[in-house]
Amino acid sequence: MATERTDPLTVEVVELIGDVVARYYTEYEQAAAKHSLTGVQARVLGLLATEPTPMRRIAQKLRCEPSNITGIVDRLEARGLVERRPDPYDRRVKIAAATEEGMGTARRLRESLDFAREPLAQLTDEERRGLRDLLRRMLGAGAPAVP
Amino acid sequence: MATERTDPLTVEVVELIGDVVARYYTEYEQAAAKHSLTGVQARVLGLLATEPTPMRRIAQKLRCEPSNITGIVDRLEARGLVERRPDPYDRRVKIAAATEEGMGTARRLRESLDFAREPLAQLTDEERRGLRDLLRRMLGAGAPAVP
DNA sequence: TATTGTTATACTCTATAACTATA
DNA sequence: TATAGTTATAGAGTATAACAATA
Numbered sequence: 001m002a003t004e005r006t007d008p009l010t011v012e013v014v015e016l017i018g019d020v021v022a023r024y025y026t027e028y029e030q031a032a033a034k035h036s037l038t039g040v041q042a043r044v045l046g047l048l049a050t051e052p053t054p055m056r057r058i059a060q061k062l063r064c065e066p067s068n069i070t071g072i073v074d075r076l077e078a079r080g081l082v083e084r085r086p087d088p089y090d091r092r093v094k095i096a097a098a099t100e101e102g103m104g105t106a107r108r109l110r111e112s113l114d115f116a117r118e119p120l121a122q123l124t125d126e127e128r129r130g131l132r133d134l135l136r137r138m139l140g141a142g143a144p145a146v147p
Numbered sequence: 148m149a150t151e152r153t154d155p156l157t158v159e160v161v162e163l164i165g166d167v168v169a170r171y172y173t174e175y176e177q178a179a180a181k182h183s184l185t186g187v188q189a190r191v192l193g194l195l196a197t198e199p200t201p202m203r204r205i206a207q208k209l210r211c212e213p214s215n216i217t218g219i220v221d222r223l224e225a226r227g228l229v230e231r232r233p234d235p236y237d238r239r240v241k242i243a244a245a246t247e248e249g250m251g252t253a254r255r256l257r258e259s260l261d262f263a264r265e266p267l268a269q270l271t272d273e274e275r276r277g278l279r280d281l282l283r284r285m286l287g288a289g290a291p292a293v294p
Numbered sequence: 295t296a297t298t299g300t301t302a303t304a305c306t307c308t309a310t311a312a313c314t315a316t317a
Numbered sequence: 318t319a320t321a322g323t324t325a326t327a328g329a330g331t332a333t334a335a336c337a338a339t340a
Contacts, residue, residue, distance in 0.1 A: 009275050010267055014260075016282035021171045023286065024164065026210060038306065038331095055322060063173065065309055070323055072307080092316045092321040113161075119285040120157055127281070128156050134278055135163040138266040139170065187330065202299060212332055217300055219330080239298040239339045 031112045035105055042109055044072055045098060048082055049106030052097035069096075081105055174262045181259065182252055189256055191219055192245060195229055196253030199244035216243075228252055 025039075032042035044058060055073065059066040073096050076082035081102035087093035098106060120128065172186075179189035191205060202220065206213040220243050223229035228249035234240035245253060267275065 009272065009279065010264065013267055013275055013279050013282070014264055016279060016286065017167070017171065019286055020164070020282055021168045024168045025172065040307065056320090064307085066322070067310080067324080068308060075306085087321095090317075090321080094322065117157065117161055119287075120160055122284065123281070125156065128160055130277065131281060132156065132160050132163060134270070134274065135160070135167055137269060139163065139166055140266075185329065203297090211330085213299070214301080214333080215331060222329085237298080237340075241299065 028113065031109060034112065035109055037105075037109075040072055041076055044069075044096075045076060045081055045102055045106050046109065048096055048098040049103050052085065052095050054087065054093050054095050056093075058096060076102070171262060175260065178256060178259045182256055184252075184256075187219060188223055191216075191243075192223060192228055192249055192253050193256065195243055195245040196250050199232065199242050201234065201240050201242050203240075205243060223249070 028042070029039045032039050035042070037045065040062070043062065047053060047058060047061060053061075055069050056066050058069045058073075062069075073082055073084065077084065080099055082096055083099055084094045085097055087095050120131075123131070175189070176186045179186050182189070184192065187209070190209065194200060194205060194208060200208075202216050203213050205216045205220075209216075220229055220231065224231065227246055229243055230246055231241045232244055234242050267278075270278070
């Protein structure tokens with residue numbers, strides 16, 4: 001059902017969320033660029049640093065077509081940050097995984113994302129818990145995530 | 148200064164913010180696609196629906212190179228959603244503005260962005276005020292915005 | 295001289311469709 | 318036959334550099 005809330009307070013909060021999103025996204029791109037990575041390359045590298053993943057699965061997580069992953073992994077592989085491994089149980093499948101160097105780059109990238117962490121540090125534990133519960137509710141209200 | 152907060156609660160909140168950003172971004176792109184617009188085109192149209200803007204200023208707001216705006220406005224103009232007007236005070240400047248049709252598209256686009264508004268409706272006014280203040284603090288803590 | 299918008303170029307990301315090698 | 322990954326293609330967004338018109 002369409003929820004009708006057009007009071008000034010709600011409108012302001014919606015706009016603020018849009019601002020936070022734009023800000024977060026911009027800073028993520030800039031952090032990636034400092035490592036000579038595009039935003040998408042950084043996202044894939046971060047994914048593979050957490051867990052080696054079949055090509056198709058990467059596409060699902062990024063919500064894009066599988067054919068696009070080929071090129072993205074190609075470019076990461078050409079820089080020695082990622083490698084393709086065979087799947088011992090299905091010879092059609094290729095599992096992309098971060099190399100040692102890729103793991104290091106992913107870690108430095110993660111640590112440089114201070115935008116969210118810094119202002120959060122100004123909050124009390126109580127406020128942080130409140131924010132956490134609020135965000136959970138926002139995320140739980142709609143479509144399912146792709147884990 | 149680098150703020151060191153790596154306790155589980157802060158880490159979880161940072162991850163949740165990342166999730167909200169990803170979710171917001173995805174839904175924005177989908178809403179734009181329903182009007183046969185790319186995300187960037189939708190952003191520019193939304194900007195021009197609020198206020199006619201010189202080409203260079205659009206680039207500043209989007210934080211990209213001015214040369215890119217030419218093509219984006221070209222495509223919006225080809226569809227009759229935007230038009231270029233001369234600046235009476237400086238003949239070098241072209242002011243991009245939404246047409247009547249563009250205003251309508253921008254309005255429908257705005258109204259279809261329910262992701263943020265719906266879960267927000269579940270909160271009390273008190274909670275909404277708390278969230279607003281929190282988001283303001285987050286946005287105020289870092290680099291200056293481009294108004 | 296400096297600035298505005300544009301053009302030209304190269305690269306990346308994207309979806310679509312067709313291909314290959316496996317299953 | 319169905320699926321995983323790839324290739325080929327076309328469109329869009331991006332940065333860089335060079336250009337014409339105007340300030």
